[in-house]
Amino acid sequence: MTDPGATTAHQPAAPVPSPTENTANPAPGVIDGEARKDHSRTKPDEDLAETQPPHGHKREDGIVSVHCLVLWLGCIGLVVLSSGVFYRCRHYTDWFVDELFAVVRNADARGETPLKEVLSNDFWGNRLHFEEGQGWTHKSYRPLTILSYAAQIKWGWGWGGNTGVPDARPLRLFNCVLHTSNSLLVLALQVVVCGVPPLLAAASSGLFAAHPVHTENIVYLVGRADALATFFYLAGALAYFGMQKGGAKRHTTRSTEATSLIVAVACSILAGLSKETGFTLPVFLAACEMILFPPSLWRCSGLLASFLCLFKLRSALVGGTQVGFSPVDTPIPYESSRLTRWLSYMNLHRIYFGLMVLPWNLCWDYSYDSVPMVTSITDPRCIQTLLVYALLFSGGVYGLLAIRWPQRHVPQLVRCLIHPLRGCSGGSQGQQPLLDNTISAEEKPTEDTSSASAADEDVSSEREGSTVPASPAEEEAVEEHADVSKGTTVDQAAARDVFGGEENGENGENGKDGRARPTPGAQLLMGLSFIIVPFMPASNVFFTVGTVIGERLLYPSTVGWSLVLSAIGGLLWGPGEARSAGCRRGRRVAVLAAYMAFLLLLGGWYVWRSAVRVEQWSSRASLFVADARVNPRSAKVLHMYAATLHSSGRYDEALRWYNESLAIFDDNALTDYAVIQIYLVQNRFRDAYERFQKVLGGHFNGFGNFNRWLLLIDFGFTLIVLERYAEGIPVISEGLSLMSEAAYAQNALAYAHYKTGSLDKALDAILHAIRLESGNWVVWNNAAVVAATGGRIDYGMSCLQQAAERCGGTSAADSRGQAVLAHNARLMQQQQQQQSQGIAGGVGGAGYRFELFYPQTH
Template identity: 30%
Template sequence: MVCDEYQQLTSEALEAARIAVNKYMITNAGRDFFHIRMRPHPFNVIRINKTLSCAGADRLSSGMRGAFGKAYGTAARVNIGQVLISVRTKEEKSNIAIEALRRAKFKFPGRQKIHVSSKWGFTNFTKDDYLKWKACGRLVPDGTTVKWLSSRGPLYRLIGRRQYALVGVSRRRQVPVGVSRMQRHVAKTANAAWLSVVERGRARASVDVTRRQLAVRICAAPPQGSVGVSKGIGRRQSAVKIFAAPPVRKELCDVVGVMCVAGLRTWYVGGTDAGFGYVDTPIKYQDHLLTRTLSYLFQHAYYAQLLVLPWNQSWDYSYEALAMVTCLQDLRLQAILAAYLALAALACHGIRLRGSCPAVILGIGLVVIPFVPASNLFFLVGTTIGERLLYPLTVGWSVLVAAIGSRCAGGKSPSLRLAAGALLATYVVNSNIRMSHWRGNSELFLQDAKHWGRSVKVVHAQASEYQARGQLQEALEYYQRSLDIFDDQAITDYCIARILINLGRFQEAHVRFDKILTGHGIGLHDGNDFLWMTDLGYLLVQLGADKEGAHYLQEGLNRMAYSCYGWNALGVAQARQGTLEQAVVSLTEGLRCDPESAVIWSNLAAVYAFGNAGPQASDALQQAIALNASHPVVVHNMRALTGEAHGQQPRFDLYIPLPGRR
């Protein structure tokens, strides 16, 4: 029950309403099948007026308290929309609860409304969320409500035993291992060992327990890649001290155990094949080991460049975005050497400072370890360059920069602060520029095509954007650029053929389809082959090959029936072959798809006319005239069917819209 008035309700009125609800529910639902919760609290004290009947009587009135009157009762201040009474019961008894609350409305002045809540009982969770979190074991009973356990904080808080916190990292539900999930899994497992080495390097006799909690919490980070550290870290709240570091043998056993569990899980579950083609990941299709190794190492160097100075990013690094390194004389080997030498120098610097500044080696570990699954060195990844794979690495880079900057901040040279300021300004400017590119496909594809003109998919995407906007000549130019980079692309050839059909260059379009059918079919599969089948059938009907065109049209329409121009072309092909009944069926299907097409109505009128169905032909012609009386074919068929043009037969017409339209 929700109050619809701004008023005060006395405790007597609230109690009367509670009694009314309770009595009706006990009588009709049963004593053990409901729970009433009174939501307002009558904290406001109501007092009687102060009485003065004679001289000196102001002190004689019972209950006088100075300037206040005698306490008379209590009331609850209620706002509009505030809940007054909540009843928790079974769904089959909800009508009884509604009636009980309706009767309780008579105990209050003003207007009240009754609503059926979407929440589970008195909790703040919907029914679906409550069942989901309860199945996960994330809900703890808390009286009439429940407490929700978040995934942040130490893992032993959820599983009950602290010594199993690291092993619990590997105990996840049995689902196929993706690249991002495997990256998080390896990072969390190895970070425990890395932090143990960092902690041992400080060689202190007394180690605060909060550092151990930090290691456990990093390993038990949420699955989205964010590192959750509870509020107790860094506050020195715990007085428990560890006076002796645990033995190395025990730590090694823990790490080996975690790795064994992770390996067993990976072996049992197995991986998933990304299924990317040659255009997406051309390196793994190379025969020479040297080419594959050098190309993957160059990708590592480019990852490092994106991590340190991300500039001119791309939404897709496909074929020829980063040309493969095929020989040792390639100058891009300098980038590989620079990246790995810089990493080695930072690692040596971190080991040297592991006692006084362990954050340096910690940051390096948070960069290197999460990158291992994405390096293509131990198993293949279904991407060339994935900028999203740098999200966990950014945490380590931030820790590393902060550690080095804080250690060198005491120097008198202003060069470090100047460099840090320049780096921060670069990040801010690049972030704002890149975010502006992601406002829409048009801006994103245009900017990436300017800087990544050798990326096959980037150039193709820009061409498709031009084609969707009706700029066919520009789209044709960009599609041809994509083919110049890599010629074996059936999707690009199909798009070019579709543009040529729209431009009326049918013979050139037929050459493109011949190229696709003779072996250049990369990119076409069972999920999109209806595209080329429908358009090839339309093209053949346009060229006069009605029988062959009808075959392709039927195959394409069986796979995807929502093609208005395809049904129209199929009906025309069938009518030309003399199968008028089938033509009527096909044209009728086209009208179901697009009932406002004057061309289809005109063709249907012509079919009825050839079948000597005069009334049907007249009705179809009237529909075509009502939709577009100025269309040339509609005008011709009107003259032919009404007898104004003696000796002329009705004509059929074909049409094909621009992509994205009917």
């Protein structure tokens, strides 16, 4: 379409058809049954307009195509570069917390179990179904994520040389690439579905790409589940909207609708098998049906019914939604007051909102007592929570008012709800409220539009009879009136000039298919839906979540935050005569430029904060030190910081921080057990025994059937060291029946049998220990002692020789070992001489040194 201001005074006006004239072929000013006066062109001008490129650019030797290509490459490059802040983690080799359980120690993730078994286990490799009291499951069913780990490891993408241990670096690189792909899908969703101008879409998508809370989804391998689910979520939304749009151009049929529904359900299944939030895709699409398209009962019913079926099937597969989490991980459900529970849960929503908008303080864990309970409605945090809810609700209402539905498609319920708000949305007298932007494809021009066109006609008529050139002010008035008469404002033209994309005003008009294309109001509602719907499984509204706050859970919701930011930009220049009347191009361009500057500043801060957070994740020590500063009231964070000191041999410092954690939550058996381990390493066996009495008299928080063997083995070990063999042997034997791969425990059991004279049992246990740790001189020495005590001197000398070969170092431990071996070798030679002289030695009476050992870390 040519510029309205470019018409000349001598052009004739379009002929007005008489009432008797056949209207089957409408005049040039009548398009799709909607009467529109156009005084700016003739029929030849229309033909010329069809050959002109969109957005007011002139086609000159392919310059427009080159400019568009450069624009798109720049937008894609901006998004990719924004996600590049996370790629530093591809060099990180440490394993963090739950990665050990989800990947390193999970046979499913290592590709060592058949597919059928993978589909029968939860995310951590535990059986979903078991006899009561025989196991425990988290009920986090994510086989597609597990298979992604297994594919990398089994096909050689995740192995660290020939060590047999997975390498974390390629696994993290995959997460980086996955996140970049998601960022580009967000860009496509905004441009293709929402019609956001490319530069604005690139800026807001870049904010998603650089969002600091995504650090957990990229560096922390457990967070891959959320990113993978979001990938299928976005792919399903793009496919569904694309099929709906394509079907509308070809007059949508039932088969097209059915195909789009099948595609949506398939993507929802893939997303849900990656993370539970993926099953909410049909709910999100049903919400968008009400926002973007003429409401279809058939499509909405199909989407909601598919969601209910998927939810029921998933719930039946995992055995419901109730899981017995510990009070350390989820303290709120253990509160006796229902009011306290609900106020505390709502307070978590406030914290999540803050992390989504401006994530200043980030932490790996928010367990007890990171977020104190809200026990009363007088707590100031309740006001902040209500403000968050009010902000989301007002955004939804504003978006609802700004939607440009065809009048015949506005739901009656919506009309009843928003009709009283007309006065609030209109402004001064003579201005049209946003609600009146709803139009009908059949209705004729409104009075305001007709008057605007009439004004253009009057001005043009005056120009025809005058030789005086028009003043700049008059030309600007003519241009503005002409733009309004065609449903296009000067502000939207300014938006085109600034952003280089299709203005939302055109998208807001109703096309031939009768649907309401996404206006900024629709984009706002769509963004809010993308924030709320995927977050519902993590909201604790319907069932208890296994964490207080999980930053990685916000991954899909930040897509909605990106859509909201682009919608706000669209609302600054979006359609609506009430907002744009009287505005001038310079002022609108300034507003748009200021908003773009704000997005760039926010994006720069996101990049900086993400870079700092990625650096903190470079090692376990740096992560837990940083998180202990941010969250000094988290019992779990302090425990993990102490565990880092523990693993590095700084036992006294570790004891201090373990006790700090217990000062916050004293009933955590895992922390007490860590203290016991240090006591055993330091040979403080009496202190270890007393701490065991506390653990055994408590609630075993942190222990279950899957790790109870740790307590049994170490408690039995302590009893044996304290020479309480009758008590220690059955305890340690029970522990070894649950987990037999503990060499130090097999060695301790052999020691107890040796001391009680059961040499055969002692030899069996020590040989088992040798099979587990054949490179340990202690077990070879003890095998020699048991054999020699039983009179098998030759076998004992052979075992002693094996021990000597493994104890040839110069460390203090090796020096001590060499002294033990020399002592036992001397006694063995004496016993051999006695046997040659016919003198028999008593059992254990030769003075051999049987050594116990306890691993520094295990």
